Structure formats: C-alpha cells, structure tokens
Amino acid sequence: MANLQAHPAGGERRLPTGRAGRVDRRRVPIGPLEYCRRWWLQLIVGTTFLLLYAPIATLVAFSFNDSRRNIVWRGFTFDYYVKAWNNQSLFDAFVNSLTIAVVSTVVSTILGVLAALLLWRFRFPGKAVYEGFTALPIVIPEICMGVAMMAFFARVGWPTGLPWPLNLSNITISHIAFSFPFVAVIVRGRLIGFNREFEDASKDLGASEWQTLRHVVLPYLRPGVVAGALIAFTLSLDDFVITFFTSGPDTITLPVKIFSMVRFSVTPEVNAASTVLIIITVIATVAATRLQVPTRPDNPGGG
Amino acid sequence: MEQAAPIISIQDVTKRFGAVVAVDDVTLDIRPNEFFALLGPSGCGKTTLLRMLAGFESPGEGTISIGGKDMTDVAPNRRPVNMVFQSYAVFPHMTVFENVAYGLRVVRTPSSEIDSRVREALEMTQLIDFADRKPDQLSGGQRQRVALARALVKRPQVLLLDEPLSALDAKLREAMQLELVRLQNSVGITFIIVTHDQNEALSMADRIAVMEGGKIRQIARPSELYEFPNCRFVADFIGKMNLFEGRIAGRENGKIGVEVAGLGQLWLPADDNGPVPPEAANVGIAVRPEKVRLRREPEADRIALRGKVNQIAYYGDTSHVFVALESGQVLSANLQNDARSAFQSIAVGEDVWCSWDPGDVLVLTT
Numbered sequence: 283m284a285n286l287q288a289h290p291a292g293g294e295r296r297l298p299t300g301r302a303g304r305v306d307r308r309r310v311p312i313g314p315l316e317y318c319r320r321w322w323l324q325l326i327v328g329t330t331f332l333l334l335y336a337p338i339a340t341l342v343a344f345s346f347n348d349s350r351r352n353i354v355w356r357g358f359t360f361d362y363y364v365k366a367w368n369n370q371s372l373f374d375a376f377v378n379s380l381t382i383a384v385v386s387t388v389v390s391t392i393l394g395v396l397a398a399l400l401l402w403r404f405r406f407p408g409k410a411v412y413e414g415f416t417a418l419p420i421v422i423p424e425i426c427m428g429v430a431m432m433a434f435f436a437r438v439g440w441p442t443g444l445p446w447p448l449n450l451s452n453i454t455i456s457h458i459a460f461s462f463p464f465v466a467v468i469v470r471g472r473l474i475g476f477n478r479e480f481e482d483a484s485k486d487l488g489a490s491e492w493q494t495l496r497h498v499v500l501p502y503l504r505p506g507v508v509a510g511a512l513i514a515f516t517l518s519l520d521d522f523v524i525t526f527f528t529s530g531p532d533t534i535t536l537p538v539k540i541f542s543m544v545r546f547s548v549t550p551e552v553n554a555a556s557t558v559l560i561i562i563t564v565i566a567t568v569a570a571t572r573l574q575v576p577t578r579p580d581n582p583g584g585g
Numbered sequence: 586m587e588q589a590a591p592i593i594s595i596q597d598v599t600k601r602f603g604a605v606v607a608v609d610d611v612t613l614d615i616r617p618n619e620f621f622a623l624l625g626p627s628g629c630g631k632t633t634l635l636r637m638l639a640g641f642e643s644p645g646e647g648t649i650s651i652g653g654k655d656m657t658d659v660a661p662n663r664r665p666v667n668m669v670f671q672s673y674a675v676f677p678h679m680t681v682f683e684n685v686a687y688g689l690r691v692v693r694t695p696s697s698e699i700d701s702r703v704r705e706a707l708e709m710t711q712l713i714d715f716a717d718r719k720p721d722q723l724s725g726g727q728r729q730r731v732a733l734a735r736a737l738v739k740r741p742q743v744l745l746l747d748e749p750l751s752a753l754d755a756k757l758r759e760a761m762q763l764e765l766v767r768l769q770n771s772v773g774i775t776f777i778i779v780t781h782d783q784n785e786a787l788s789m790a791d792r793i794a795v796m797e798g799g800k801i802r803q804i805a806r807p808s809e810l811y812e813f814p815n816c817r818f819v820a821d822f823i824g825k826m827n828l829f830e831g832r833i834a835g836r837e838n839g840k841i842g843v844e845v846a847g848l849g850q851l852w853l854p855a856d857d858n859g860p861v862p863p864e865a866a867n868v869g870i871a872v873r874p875e876k877v878r879l880r881r882e883p884e885a886d887r888i889a890l891r892g893k894v895n896q897i898a899y900y901g902d903t904s905h906v907f908v909a910l911e912s913g914q915v916l917s918a919n920l921q922n923d924a925r926s927a928f929q930s931i932a933v934g935e936d937v938w939c940s941w942d943p944g945d946v947l948v949l950t951t
Contacts, residue, residue: 477672479674482674483676484676486641488692497687
C-alpha cells in the first residue's frame with residue numbers, strides 16, 4: 283500500500299558522530315571563504331557592520347538626548363518626540379508621506395501583479411521590449427527620474443494648488459512609477475515556482491478563468507504580493523530624491539521636511555523624526571523578508 | 586461483434602504545433618467502462634491527445650465526441666471528464682479536504698452534499714485520516730491519491746490519467762497499478778491512461794493503443810499486442826524482440842519460405858488471417874527471447890541456430906543470455922531461473938543451439 287510511512291520528518295539522516303568523524307574534520311583544509319575559521323574575515327565583517335550601523339545607532343540614541351545642541355550627551359528624555367509630534371509642519375509632512383505611501387502601495391501592487399501575470403502568462407509581439415521597459419525604473423538613477431518627472435509635470439501643466447489630498451497626486455504618480463516594477467519583479471519570482479498544471483487542474487475541475495485566478499493563482503502568489511507591497515510602501519515612504527523634484531511648498535513629505543530642517547541644524551527633533559521613519563521602514567522590510575522565505579519545497583515522489 | 590456506443594469517439598484528429606505534427610490523423614473509439622492505455626515513447630503525441638480530450642488543446646482538424654456529444658471546442662471546465670496530472674497538481678495552499686472539495690465548490694454544490702461526497706471520495710482512496718493535512722505533509726503516493734479523489738469526486742464519465750505513476754518508486758508503482766485497476770472496477774467509469782511504460786500498460790489496460798510519431802500503430806488487447814504485433818515498431822517497443830530481416834522466397838502447402846541472410850531458408854506456417862506478403866517482399870522475422878530455448882544439441886521440429894554465448898545478464902528470476910550467431914547477429918534468449926542451479930548451467934563462451942517453435946515466429950511486413 284501507499285501509506286507505508288507517514289512520519290512528517292521523513293528519513294533524515296544523522297551525521298555520524300564519534301571519534302572517527304572528528305578526526306576527519308580536523309584534517310579538512312580551511313577553504314578560502316570559510317567564515318567560521320578565518321579570523322580576518324570575521325574582522326572585516328565586524329568592521330563593516332560597525333561602520334554601517336554606528337551612525338544610525340548614534341542617531342537613534344541622540345534622539346533621546348536632553349540637549350538642544352546635539353553634541354554632548356546630557357541625559358535621557360522623550361521630549362523631542364513630543365516636540366516633533368507637536369511640530370505642525372513636521373506632522374503634516376508625516377501625514378503626507380503616509381498618505382502617498384498607502385495610495386502608491388495599493389496602486390503599484392495592483393499594477394505590479396498585473397504586469398507580472400501578463401509577462402508570465404502571455405506571449406505577444408514586443409514582449410522582450412516591454413519587459414525591459416518595465417524593469418527600467420529599477421535601474422534608472424533616481425536623480426534622472428526625479429528631473430524627468432519634474433519636467434513631465436511642468437510640460438503637461440499638471441494643476442497645482444489643488445485641495446488636499448489631490449495636491450499629492452503628482453508625487454503619488456511618481457512613486458507608483460518607480461515602485462510597481464519592484465512589485466512585478468518580486469511577484470514574477472514567485473510565479474517561476476508556479477506549476478502550470480495547477481491552472482489546468484483548476485479548470486479541469488470546473489472552475490472558470492476568474493475562479494482559477496481567485497482561488498488558485500492569487501492565493502499562491504500571496505506571499506509575493508505582500509512582500510512586493512511592503513517593499514513598495516518602504517520605497518515610497520523614505521523616497522527623497524524623486525519626491526524632492528515633484529513636491530511643492532504645500533506638499534512636503536517627511537524625508538523632504540527632515541532635509542530642510544537639517545539645513546539649519548541637526549536638532550534632536552530631527553533625530554526623533556528620523557528614528558520614527560527608520561522604525562516604520564525596518565518593520566515593513568522585515569515583514570517583507572519574512573514573507574518571501576520560500577515555503578518548504580515539495581518532496582518529490584517516494585513514500 | 587456488437588459493441589456499446591463508444592463513450593469517446595475521436596475522428597480524424599490532427600494537431601499541429603507550428604511545423605510539428607503532434608497528432609496525425611487519429612481515429613479512435615473508446616468503449617464505456619474500458620481501461621484504455623495510450624502507450625508510446627516520449628514525443629509520440631499521446632499526452633497531446635489526452636490534453637485534447639480534457640480540452641486543454643483544441644484539435645486543428647477532426648472532431649472529438651464524449652458521451653455522444655460533440656466536445657471538439659468545449660472548454661475544459663465544461664467537459665464530463667476529469668484528469669489526474671503528471672505532477673498531481675494538488676493545490677499547495679489547501680488541505681486535502683479542500684483540494685477534493687474544490688471541484689464541487691466552484692460549481693456551487695450545496696455544502697451538505699459537498700461534505701458527504703468528499704468523505705466518500707476520501708474513503709475510497711483511503712485518505713480519510715489525512716483530510717486536514719496540507720499537501721506538503723503527504724508522501725508522493727498520498728498526493729497522487731488526493732489527485733485521484735479530487736477527480737473522482739466530480740463523478741466524471743471518463744477519468745484521464747497522464748503518466749500517473751511515473752513519479753513513484755518501483756514498489757509503490759506496482760501497488761498503485763493494482764489499486765487503480767481495483768478502483769476502476771469499483772467506480773465503473775472509463776479510465777484512459779497515458780504511459781510510456783509498456784509493463785504498466787500491459788498489466789492494467791483492457792486495450793492499448795501504441796502511438797509513434799503522432800500516429801496510432803496498433804490497437805489491441807495486451808496479450809494480442811504482445812504476441813501479435815503488427816509492425817516492427819510495435820514488436821520492438823513492447824517487450825524485447827529478436828528481429829531478422831528476410832525476403833519471401835516461396836510458398837508451399839500452407840507454409841511460406843523466407844530467405845534470411847546468414848540463416849538460410851526458414852519455412853514458417855502462413856498466417857491465415859493476416860495479409861499475405863507478396864512474393865519477394867522484404868519482411869521482418871521476429872521471435873521473443875523467452876520463446877528461444879538453449880540446448881547443447883539441436884532439437885527436432887524446431888528452428889535451430891548455432892552460436893556462442895557472448896554475455897549473460899542475471900536478473901534474479903530470469904537470466905538474459907546473448908548468443909552470437911554464426912552470421913554475427915546477436916540473439917537474446919531468456920532463461921527462467923526456476924531452479925537455484927539453473928543460471929549456472931550455461932557459461933559465457935560456450936557453444937549452444939538456439940531453437941524455437943516455427944509457430945512462435947512472427948512475419949512482419951511493415
């Protein structure tokens with residue numbers, strides 16, 4: 283019969299332990315990049331992490347510094363978070379950023395999933411070109427894209443001075459333009475593992491195209507879609523360069539606002555605002571990474 | 586012979602992919618409750634034919650009717666057939682129960698009926714204890730039975746199976762062969778299986794269609810296919826075959842004489858039913874290895890040839906002995922190891938007589 287063994291772990295083999303194994307291991311020469319046994323590799327990695335994270339750690343730490351001038355540690359306080367919260371223009375910038383991020387995430391996720399499905403599912407003339415152009419915003423330097431966006435909105439005469447939140451529309455459109463390719467790339471990666479026979483099986487069992495998309499394709503894509511959406515959210519929330527070129531005096535986002543505040547002096551208030559931005563971004567990124575971890579691969583055949 | 590109306594009728598179906606002809610003018614009737622096998626090497630068009638029955642490919646020419654209705658251009662979700670896929674295609678995000686229920690839910694079956702029918706299907710495939718498992722917690726054999734249950738719960742008129750056993754290991758495959766036949770008997774619907782494994786087809790099917798290059802070469806019951814292949818391709822593809830090329834040299838009171846290079850003239854009983862090959866036609870002379878006997882002396886009333894044992898392959902229950910004939914051709918003979926000492930009775934390098942009954946010889950004209 284087929285149900286011979288049903289232990290979930292299958293037959294995982296243990297490595298042989300004991301003296302013989304240990305003696306063998308000691309004789310194995312150290313590989314060139316064997317991290318655990320090369321002290322200098324560990325040193326390089328340690329230094330890299332220090333240089334990367336020391337400034338950020340300092341920034342976070344000094345957001346709690348009880349001092350107007352951000353040089354010497356004077357004591358712990360939450361004052362500057364309260365102050366940042368009560369700073370109306372900073373708060374407005376924060377609300378703008380969140381609004382733009384939410385709208386652009388929703389739209390770019392839908393567009394990204396559609397683009398990924400289109401490129402995966404169909405063959406059409408000019409597909410390679412289309413695929414290349416879809417991926418272009420990922421590689422184009424942000425500054426170029428920012429200038430291009432600014433020129434575009436000026437040329438078409440995009441209305442300014444609209445009531446909130448419509449005045450954010452040009453920034454939102456720019457954000458959608460650069461973040462949906464990321465969603466498409468992530469979702470396509472997930473689609474590579476999709477067995478075409480799932481689709482055939484669904485139709486064979488009586489489902490229509492729409493039912494197949496809803497009950498089979500999209501549930502399978504969900505981790506990719508969520509990860510893509512979170513990436514899009516993060517990209518939009520902390521984008522500075524492109525936003526800088528498309529924002530006006532009434533449409534300041536948090537990164538742009540922080541930049542303008544830094545031009546006068548780096549106060550703990552700036553640190554506090556930056557820390558909030560970091561925390562939101564980190565949470566979104568961690569969640570995105572978690573959701574992208576592939577599910578356990580199907581163990582093929584056998585009992 | 587009076588036959589029930591065919592459940593599936595394929596008429597002059599041709600399918601092209603670009604310049605490649607995948608299925609070439611196939612006409613085939615499949616009877617109700619039949620276990621039918623489409624057998625052939627990879628690329629012979631058998632899977633394409635099956636996918637046309639399921640509705641995933643549409644034939645360029647010809648018609649397909651299922652249950653007496655023309656289904657040539659009907660979408661897969663509107664056909665009274667269901668399929669077990671080669672990869673099983675069990676939905677990874679659903680439990681076993683949900684997988685089996687899926688085909689009922691999408692056509693809005695009342696939920697009380699879904700429950701009872703899914704349970705029935707799970708019991709039939711011995712999966713009832715696994716109803717709440719996810720596919721990644723199942724073995725290959727169990728996943729295959731989910732695919733079976735999922736198709737059978739739809740109560741199709743015809744079940745299509747695309748290489749259903751190819752992903753299983755040898756022992757499990759044999760067990761599943763028996764189980765599929767048992768299942769087919771108990772549900773009483775037509776099964777059409779696509780396979781490249783001749784043993785699978787021979788042991789399971791009521792009838793087999795052998796395909797090559799998009800064409801059907803022969804349709805027959807398994808024993809008929811094995812003992813009376815109608816062409817060199819079928820003879821060689823099903824089982825093993827010793828094949829000699831010869832020429833019709835004469836005909837005498839119910840026997841035909843065939844001139845075979847290196848073997849001389851052989852007198853064979855003429856087949857009364859089969860086509861009579863014309864004089865001087867080129868024919869293939871074929872004999873199965875298990876019909877060949879090896880002795881140290883020639884035997885009377887049998888076709889006997891001298892040779893030297895060249896190689897012996899030992900398989901436990903049988904040994905395959907390869908004998909180099911005087912003509913240089915190598916003949917294979919299967920010995921049953923019906924006694925422990927049997928395989929030792931012959932050694933490499935020995936001179937032997939290979940012999941077989943003239944009645945076991947096939948004359949192949951195509």
